[in-house]
Amino acid sequence: VVLSGSGASTYTWNNGVVNNTPFTPQTTNNYVVTGTDVNGCVNTDTTAVTVNALPNVNAGVNQAICIGQSTSLTATGASTYTWNNGISNGVSFTPNATNNYIVTGVNNNGCVNQDTVSVVVNPLPNVSAGNNQTVCLNTAVVLSGSGASTYTWNNGVVNNTPFTPQTTNNYVVTGTDVNGCVNTDTTTVTVNALPNVNAGVNQAICIGQSTSLTATGASTYTWNNGVVNNTPFTPQTTNNYVVTGTDVNGCVNTDTTT
Numbered sequence: 001v002v003l004s005g006s007g008a009s010t011y012t013w014n015n016g017v018v019n020n021t022p023f024t025p026q027t028t029n030n031y032v033v034t035g036t037d038v039n040g041c042v043n044t045d046t047t048a049v050t051v052n053a054l055p056n057v058n059a060g061v062n063q064a065i066c067i068g069q070s071t072s073l074t075a076t077g078a079s080t081y082t083w084n085n086g087i088s089n090g091v092s093f094t095p096n097a098t099n100n101y102i103v104t105g106v107n108n109n110g111c112v113n114q115d116t117v118s119v120v121v122n123p124l125p126n127v128s129a130g131n132n133q134t135v136c137l138n139t140a141v142v143l144s145g146s147g148a149s150t151y152t153w154n155n156g157v158v159n160n161t162p163f164t165p166q167t168t169n170n171y172v173v174t175g176t177d178v179n180g181c182v183n184t185d186t187t188t189v190t191v192n193a194l195p196n197v198n199a200g201v202n203q204a205i206c207i208g209q210s211t212s213l214t215a216t217g218a219s220t221y222t223w224n225n226g227v228v229n230n231t232p233f234t235p236q237t238t239n240n241y242v243v244t245g246t247d248v249n250g251c252v253n254t255d256t257t258t
Helices: none
Strands: 010-013 029-036 042-049 063-066 080-083 099-106 112-122 133-136 150-153 169-176 182-192 220-223 241-246 252-257
Parallel strands (some): 063 112, 133 182
Antiparallel strands (some): 010 029, 029 042, 099 112, 169 182, 220 241, 241 252
């Protein structure tokens, strides 16, 4: 503030004020000037300087969000607000990077103050559902997500816990990191059917006769009791013969003949 007396030749102010010299008052006060003219005559006058408090501008608490999420900044403590970075008070926006946001608040007296709030933008976790898998029917599978802290699967799957899928399916994992940020990934489990192995019809022969067992429905066959597929042999006693057939997918099934 600058106080400048007029109407005399010299001026003396109370409260340590010097005529026509800036000073910064901290409180509302009356200032008395004593003016002396060239004849040595003296008179006084008083002016008041009202000191209004600055608004208690509050930009709100610091925030942490995940990239792609929207937020809004709402300041309080003044009458009007202007934000940097193109932000409007109380209006949603989607920041792409961590930043500090400064709000300038003006109260009804025209007094101005500022405050700053930080918005931390956390990246999404790099969630992986693992490689695609191919299994045979009735084979247990384990799905293990990685890249986050906790994992939730669709289709009732529990992370890192064996289950036995009955059909080919896509499995989606939702991973959440320590910041609460979420991402997803998908893996496919292909379930191949078991081969329809057939050991052939039961047979009845006389002792000393030869026979052969020929399985169908798979690609390769292994018999118990030393039998070779489609190769004659001479059994000495009645017996059950079990064939294990494996198809081109590596899936296995069995059948029995007598």
